[in-house]
Amino acid sequence: MNSIARIRRIGRNSRTVAIAKAVAAGFAALSMSAAAFAAGDVKVNIVAAENFYGDIARQIGGEHVDVTSILSNPDQDPHLFEASPKTARALQHAAIVVYNGAAYDPWMEKLLAASKGGQRTTIVAAELVGKKSGDNPHLWYAPQTMPAVARKIEAALVTADPTHKADYDRHLSAVIDALKPIDQKVAQLRERYRGTPVTATEPVFGYLSDAIGLDMRNMRFQLAAMNDTEPSASDIATFERDLRERKVRVLIYNSQATEALTKRMLQLAKHSGVPTVSVTETQPAGKTFQQWMLAQLGALEAALDAKQP
Structure with a gap:
């Protein structure tokens, strides 16, 4: 957790x-x-x-x-x-x-x-x-984070190794360009799904959710999970009701931290026909950061597009 x-x-x-x-x-x-x-x-x-x-x-x-x-x-x-x-x-x-x-x-x-x-x-x-x-703390999901980090890394490299400044400048430009499709996908999702109610077991995806403009529910439950405290009975009940009555279009969960309560919500979502989207805190092997983010946004889009039972 x-x-x-x-x-x-x-x-x-x-x-x-x-x-x-x-x-x-x-x-x-x-x-x-x-x-x-x-x-x-x-x-x-x-x-x-x-x-x-x-x-x-x-x-x-x-x-x-x-x-x-x-x-x-x-x-x-x-x-x-x-x-x-x-x-x-x-x-x-x-x-x-x-x-x-x-x-x-x-x-x-x-x-x-x-x-x-x-x-x-x-x-x-x-x-x-x-x-x-x-x-x-899941800052890498905020659209502004990686461009800022990339520019800072490039500046540090130029200071440490000025001989290869031209290479670092060129690579930084390529990185910034490769990040743009993420912003474009966020903008597309925002245009289509702004205000759509969704929920999550933890606020891992929170910054991208905010950027898309989703109506993220059950924040008290999520913050309790993030801070390693037990959600209140009423918060658990509200979360379960949102899933059971399909008041949310998607359940987003952290697949690296699936403890008992998370598994319980996933089972309820499956039973109720609410699509689930897995997100992670660690970049998968074989993918760049940009590919990883786009894959997760694509999974979210597919879940939002899914027809409700």
Whole structure:
């Protein structure tokens, strides 16, 4: 289950603190000179906490970068992740670090805070779009996030490796162009389905739902799930009634966190003939970020188009 509260508990994990101390020593040895980049002997090392940020970094950096994405398993609940020595080693030689922020990945904050030195640029998506702890942390679903992150990554690469600026500029332009179909699909869905009532087990898809203009119901239930608290009996009853009476056109759920209550709602939706749409918090293997987002928007469109029983 998505849980800011659980994330905070993980962030306080004693193993993370111990690993952070080890990282401090590793960063002291970091030295990535412009001369080495110019000679083509060294690639820019980038570490992304989440693989969708890593994918954007790879698209921009191309052959000039080595990218390590820490969270990359779409079958695992990312909120249950705990930092390990492998995580620490990946960070030791990072020239650029990208992570989500907004209390989504505080283990990264702790690891980086353990090192006061090291020539690295840290990019925090939440800071770029004005979000903080307590806000919906699923920022990569907000249309404005990835263009902002992409531009920041490109600027960091140009600073670290100015010799290949022309390549980074060209790749950034291609990334921004490849993001435009997402905005176009959102606009199309907004024109057709603005105000359509839908529901979700968690607010993973919330920012795209808002951009489309869907009437998202059962927010108290979703926030309870996100904050690792039990929804009230009345909130559960309202959710079930929406499904049973088909007051919503679609049920959106996080397939990486299907606990008992989520399964209960999925079964009720199936029984009631309400289409369901799976969304994930981790980019699937074999897809770019742009392909992933478009596939999920396509699944939503198909569900909204489905004839009601």
